[in-house]
Amino acid sequence: MRGSEASRDLVDELVHQFTDPYAAYRELVQNSIDAGSNRIEVTLAFRPGTDGGLMTASVRDWGEGMSQKVIDDYLLTKFRSSKENDLTKIGKYGIGFVSVFALKPDAVTVDTGRDGESWRVLFRQDRTYELLKLSEPVEGTTVTLHTRATAAQYEEHVARTRAALARWCRHSEVDVAFAFGGVDGSAAPEAVTLHEPVAVDAVFQVEHKEEGLHVVLGPARVLPATSGFYNRGLTLLETTEQLLPGLALKVVSATLEHTLTRDNVKRDEAFARAIGVAKRLAEGPLLELLPGELTKAAERKDGANDWRALFQYAAQRVPKKALTLRAPGGGAVPPKLLSSALVVAPARTPLTERLVATGTSVLEAHRDDPLALGVSKALGAAHVMLADALFTYAEPTTAAAPSGFAAALTELLAGAKCPVEGVALARVRGAGETEAWVFIEALGRPIVAAAATKKLERKKKHGLLCLNVGHEAVESTLPLMQRAPRLSALLWARQLLVRQRLLDPETDAYLTSWALS
Numbered sequence: 225m226r227g228s229e230a231s232r233d234l235v236d237e238l239v240h241q242f243t244d245p246y247a248a249y250r251e252l253v254q255n256s257i258d259a260g261s262n263r264i265e266v267t268l269a270f271r272p273g274t275d276g277g278l279m280t281a282s283v284r285d286w287g288e289g290m291s292q293k294v295i296d297d298y299l300l301t302k303f304r305s306s307k308e309n310d311l312t313k314i315g316k317y318g319i320g321f322v323s324v325f326a327l328k329p330d331a332v333t334v335d336t337g338r339d340g341e342s343w344r345v346l347f348r349q350d351r352t353y354e355l356l357k358l359s360e361p362v363e364g365t366t367v368t369l370h371t372r373a374t375a376a377q378y379e380e381h382v383a384r385t386r387a388a389l390a391r392w393c394r395h396s397e398v399d400v401a402f403a404f405g406g407v408d409g410s411a412a413p414e415a416v417t418l419h420e421p422v423a424v425d426a427v428f429q430v431e432h433k434e435e436g437l438h439v440v441l442g443p444a445r446v447l448p449a450t451s452g453f454y455n456r457g458l459t460l461l462e463t464t465e466q467l468l469p470g471l472a473l474k475v476v477s478a479t480l481e482h483t484l485t486r487d488n489v490k491r492d493e494a495f496a497r498a499i500g501v502a503k504r505l506a507e508g509p510l511l512e513l514l515p516g517e518l519t520k521a522a523e524r525k526d527g528a529n530d531w532r533a534l535f536q537y538a539a540q541r542v543p544k545k546a547l548t549l550r551a552p553g554g555g556a557v558p559p560k561l562l563s564s565a566l567v568v569a570p571a572r573t574p575l576t577e578r579l580v581a582t583g584t585s586v587l588e589a590h591r592d593d594p595l596a597l598g599v600s601k602a603l604g605a606a607h608v609m610l611a612d613a614l615f616t617y618a619e620p621t622t623a624a625a626p627s628g629f630a631a632a633l634t635e636l637l638a639g640a641k642c643p644v645e646g647v648a649l650a651r652v653r654g655a656g657e658t659e660a661w662v663f664i665e666a667l668g669r670p671i672v673a674a675a676a677t678k679k680l681e682r683k684k685k686h687g688l689l690c691l692n693v694g695h696e697a698v699e700s701t702l703p704l705m706q707r708a709p710r711l712s713a714l715l716w717a718r719q720l721l722v723r724q725r726l727l728d729p730e731t732d733a734y735l736t737s738w739a740l741s
Contacts (some may be wrong), residue, residue, distance in 0.1 A: 245326035246384050247486070250392035252283040252367055254458055255320050257398055259287025261364060264396075265415045266389060268404035270378040277407075279373040279381060281327075286364040289338035295345060295355065299334070321367075325351070329369035337362035375407040394420040395476065396457040422457075424472035425450070427530040428517045430509045432501055436478040439502050441510065443537040444472040445529065453489040453498075455480045461489040470537045471510075473502055514538050515546040522550035522557075528588060532595055539602040547602060552576045552588040559603050560585040562614075566600040568593070569611040574619050575654040576611055578670050586611050611654065616676035618650035618690045620667045625649040625691070629705045632713035633689070636738060640721060640731045641682045644689040652692040660695045661720070663687040680724045691716075714739055 249266065256264045264285050271278045290299060299321060324332055325347075332347040335358065342358040373381065382404045393400040401415035423429060426442025433439075444450070448464040451473040460482045467473065479494035489495060518538055521531035531550040538547060547559045553572025557580055568589045569576045576586050589596040591610045600608050630647040637644050648667055655673030656662040662676040665687055680686065691698045704712040718735060721727040 244388070245323075245328075246388035247392065248323040248327055249283065249385065249388050250458060251320035251323040253389075253393050253396065253400055256283065256285030256287055256365070257396070257456060257458070259285060259289070259365065261285035261287035261398065263399045263401065266385065266400070266402045267412050267415060268378075268382055268385060269412060270373070270375065270405055270407050270409060272375065272407065272409050276372055276374045277378065279371045279378045280368055281371075281381070281385065282366055282368040284364065284366040289362065289364050290336040290343070291338040291341050292343060292355070294338065295336070295343060299345065300353065324367065324369055327369060327371070329371045331370040333368045333370070334365065335362050335368075336365040378407055389418050391462075392459045393457070394418055395422050395454050395459070395474075398457075422454075422474055422476055424474050426472045427521060427534050428513065429472075430505055430513065432505050437498065437501065438476040439474070439498065439505060441468065441471045441473045441502055441505060443470060443510075443514075443534050445533050447536075449473070451475075453477075453480055453495075455482075461487075467499060468502060468506055471502075471506055475499075475502065511541060515542055515548070518546075519548045519556045522548050523555060525554040527554065536595070536598065539598060544603060547599075549585055549599070550588045551580050551586055554588075555580060557585040557587075561603060561605050562609070564604075564606040565609045565614075566596065566603060566605040566607070567609055567611050567614060568596050573612070573653065575615060575617040575670060578617050578668060579611060579615060582670060584615075584670070612657075613655055614673055615654045615670045616656040616662055616664065616673050617653040617670045618648070618662070618664045618667050619653055620650055621693055626705050626709045628709035629713050632710045633716055636713060636717035636735065637680075637689070637720070639734050639738065640717065640726065642680050642684075642686070642721070642726065644686040647689045647691070649693050649698070650690050651694045652690065656692070657694065659692060660697045661689060661691050664690045680720055680726065682726060 403412040403415035429442035521527040
């Protein structure tokens with residue numbers, strides 16, 4: 225039996241430094257990597273009983289193991305570590321193993337072997353320990369935590385263990401695998417690797433690789449962006465501290481170290497060098513790719529969020545002419561303003577399709593969208609205008625207006641000294657959609673709303689008069705246009721002139737004469 229009150233107090237003090245008790249798995253995996261193991265398996269099991277059950281959590285490696293001397297000199301003596309002065313190993317001060325007690329096990333066993341020796345170290349709940357010689361050979365090291373628990377506590381431990389391994393070890397340079405048995409006592413299946421490639425949550429990424437250093441970064445999809453720092457793939461720190469504003473960053477370096485409290489990365493020369501490499505990467509290769517990636521996101525139907533993220537990053541970093549806009553529903557359009565106004569629309573419509581097709585840039589956004597305001601500022605626009613409020617578009621119908629009706633109405637309006645270029649039937653979109661009629665330049669060609677909704681006036685040449693088939697007043701007269709086009713034209717001429725207060729006695733006499741003739 226070994227140990228003392230002083231050593232137990234020291235262990236307790238070290239245990240309390242771990243704000244997340246499940247960081248113990250990071251420490252054990254780190255030790256296994258330092259021992260030279262190329263695979264580490266974490267296995268959980270539960271043995272149900274009448275008053276709850278027994279839960280075990282094992283971390284096994286196939287590394288160099290420990291002899292009795294190593295156990296005595298380094299495992300059982302705090303603040304001494306075989307890793308001192310070895311920059312390939314990130315554990316320091318010999319306190320990594322102590323972290324297992326943060327999980328409050330009832331007992332911990334360490335089975336290990338080296339140089340023909342095989343040993344078990346049994347740690348009890350009061351931190352006393354016993355060294356036992358094993359008769360069977362042991363390869364590597366297995367650390368097992370034994371804890372009394374209910375089935376519900378075991379299930380919670382499984383979930384938190386898996387989350388901890390994913391957080392701390394997903395980029396590990398060696399294979400870290402996880403498995404767990406059932407609450408009914410069934411054995412764990414084959415362990416499954418948790419490895420994930422080093423990638424950032426960005427629309428696209430660039431990377432730099434050299435011996436001992438891997439830097440990956442890209443414009444973040446979510447702000448504030450996350451920066452992660454890893455030694456040999458193990459997480460040292462993941463933070464939203466704005467080290468490179470707008471960029472998601474990951475640095476894997478053999479020279480980065482965590483602080484003594486193990487909750488941060490040392491801001492030393494190695495850290496400064498890594499950040500310097502990241503800045504050069506951001507100012508060079510990333511900026512070169514940014515305009516092209518912005519265009520790709522704009523073109524994709526599902527690229528709205530990616531385009532927004534890229535534009536926010538690119539707005540202050542690339543020339544205006546390279547700031548591709550996204551058309552409603554997808555499509556790349558140039559950053560072209562209508563006079564000093566930025567035209568926006570929240571969704572793809574026949575009107576926006578025609579506007580884009582005829583060369584007007586329309587941005588996919590609501591008028592009060594903060595992004596629209598940001599885009600207008602970047603492009604120097606004084607106003608943000610909604611496409612549907614700014615333009616009118618006459619969408620051709622499958623059936624044209626009866627020739628007799630169109631010709632008769634055109635003749636009547638000319639005789640009333642309100643000449644029009646002609647008469648057409650179409651569904652009106654955008655501004656004027658609720659009007660019975662508008663003026664247009666041609667079917668299928670958008671026109672500024674002010675010109676489309678102007679009044680009918682005497683002795684003034686007007687454009688093409690378009691009756692809106694989407695309006696109830698027009699729709700209800702369509703059958704009459706087919707059956708009696710000249711009578712329908714006379715009724716429409718009277719209605720138009722009455723609405724504009726242009727039906728004076730002279731005009732009324734003309735219409736009557738035309739009807740009688």
